Amino acid sequence: MTLLLHKNTLILTVLGMLTLPFSCGSNLQTKNTSDFAESEVIHDSISIITETKEIVVGASQIEKYLPVLKNKKVGVVANQTSRLDVKTMEYDSATKTESWIRIKEHLVDNLVAKKINVKKVFAPEHGFRGTADAGEVVKDGIDTKTGVPIVSLYGKNKKPTQQQLEDIDIMVFDIQDVGARFYTYISTLHYVMEACAEAEIPLLILDRPNPNGHYIDGPILEPQHSSFVGMHPVPVVHGMTIAEYAQMINGEGWLTNKVKCELTIITMENYTHDTPYSLPIKPSPNLPNxxxxxxxxxxxxxxxxxxxxxxxxxxxxxxxxxxxxxxxxxxxxxxxxxxxxxxxxxxxxxxxxxxxxxxxxxxxxxxxxxxxxxxxxxxxxxxxxxxxxxxxxxxTKLQEQIEKGYTYKEIRATWLRDLEAYDSMRQPYLLYD
Known part of the structure; x- marks a missing residue:
């Protein structure tokens, strides 16, 4: 085991399977001896695997987090994007050969199949299966496939209540973000972290790429204009993954009363902020491609x-x-x-x-x-x-600038100093180049 103290982040590089310790801001990184990539689709959910490097999301690194969840009462914050690649061998009787195949499976389905005690699913805007309108109230219910109760985190109940967390030992967060301040999944992340911190429940984050992670841009949010479509003093395009953003929420003291959420992060493999990434599942109904x-x-x-x-x-x-x-x-x-x-x-x-x-x-x-x-x-x-x-x-400045006839270049010039300060602020929380 190698321990690297990186600013505010404790990074653990571990070989093999292990039980993961929970500490504020701890992150697990393990390099597999082989990486896999799709080359040819056979069925809707199955594809041949070849040995080339590709991004491995946190959820697909099952061996790293199953030991943490075993014998625990688990809550999962998830939606339709919470998928992982299950790799297995398939035997072709016609050619008498074996080949690797990948089956894309929902995280909750996988955990239930592995006898993990999933007590509740907490669903963000657009719901657990991702079909609700933007802004539409999502109701509580029961997942028909697994029988797991679903608690809505959109509508009046944006933050899990202490009563809803009473039977939870650990929370898992696995949702695909798109890197924009007004995309509300990072607001859900904030409230989940806050609720977990108050209830002293650890949060396990399965990290995913930011498809707009290659840049930062836009005006910084002013505190008086904070809302569910923008809770933090960050630019419109924040340039961070969900896990990096969670570390920034903790590190900058943005939770109520500056409480800290106990985080463990499963980082991605083969990812940088400049790595092109095509989302395999649309993150919400109105972002189709x-x-x-x-x-x-x-x-x-x-x-x-x-x-x-x-x-x-x-x-x-x-x-x-x-x-x-x-x-x-x-x-x-x-x-x-x-x-x-x-x-x-x-x-x-x-x-x-x-x-x-x-x-x-x-x-x-x-x-x-x-x-x-x-x-x-x-x-x-x-x-x-x-x-x-x-x-x-x-x-209010952006509307005023447009109404006064400012050009785009003139408007953007007024952001640059704030963007430089933000970029410096986020550096200690970055997990990837």
Whole structure:
């Protein structure tokens, strides 16, 4: 065993199976002797495995966390993205050969099958299976597949109550984030950490990549504008994985009364912040593909304006528009209709004029040009923004700058000093290059 003290992080490099000690900010890293990558899909959930390096998410490193959960009463914070790769050998009777196969399985299903005592599943926005609308109240229930009770952490009950945690010895957090401040899974993380700290329950985080982890950008949230779509003084694009972000919440004293949550982290293998990563499962109903995920931090601002970001279409967060935008400057047309994740979309049944951004090159900074163009092209500028815009921006300054005619470059220049300070602040909590 090798112990490395890295600033505020205790990193354990361990060979073989072991029982993991819980300490604030401890992180387990074990390098396997072989890595596997998909090369050919055989069935919907099964694919051939070849020996090439790829990212191994925390949940797929089963041997590291099963000993921790054995004989414990376990709570799991999870949704549809909480999947792991189960690797096994398959015998082909026709060719009389064996080959590695990968089966993608839900974390909760896997834990239950391995006789782990999962007492409850805590579900974030969009629910346990990930089909609820943004902002829709998710109700408590029972998972029909496993029989495990589901507790909603969206609606009035955003933080687990002490009563809900009474029969829990340890909590597991495994949710795919997309690296934007207003994506509410990091707010759920905050409340789960706070509840666990108050109940003296350790939290095990199974880390996953940040698909927008290659940059940081945007205005820093001001405390007076804190809400569930932005709880911390970080930029719009924060550049951290869930586990790194959890360490920052602890280290910066952001939990109520500056309590500390006891963390153990299963880090990823073969990951850096610049490693391209295509999410195998859409993280929420309105982020259907890599393009939408990359454009989301820039286009979500339209949720605080008169324009639509494509909810009610199959190109959500890849287009924008409104009936009132002039078609000569915004020639792409779409008509929102009710669909999964958008039962009541903005401008339902109305033709919207806008822009199709699906061919945009991958962004490494926020793009406010589209927002500014829409503001300039809209006739009634006094009604372009609504009150939600300030919550998304985390400041009143951005709306004021746009209304005063600032260019995107002029606006971004006002963020740079704060971004430098934020970048310095986050460094002690980073787990990856």
């Amino acid at each position: 890599d393009t939408a995920i990359n454009l989301y931090p820039s286009l979500c601002f339209f949720e605080g304006t008169i324009a639509s970001a494509g909810r009610g279409t199959d190109t959500q967060f890849q287009i924008f528009g409104a009936p009132s935008l002039p078609s000569e400057f915004f020639p792409y047309q779409f008509t929102p209709q009710a669909n999964e994740g958008a039962k009541y979309p903005k401008f339902k049944g109305e033709v919207c004029n806008g822009l199709d951004l699906r061919d945009t090159e991958k962004l490494d900074k926020l793009n406010l040009e589209w927002l500014i163009e829409a503001y300039v092209g809209y006739g009634k500028k006094s009604t372009f923004f609504n009150s939600f815009f300030t919550k998304l921006a985390g400041t």
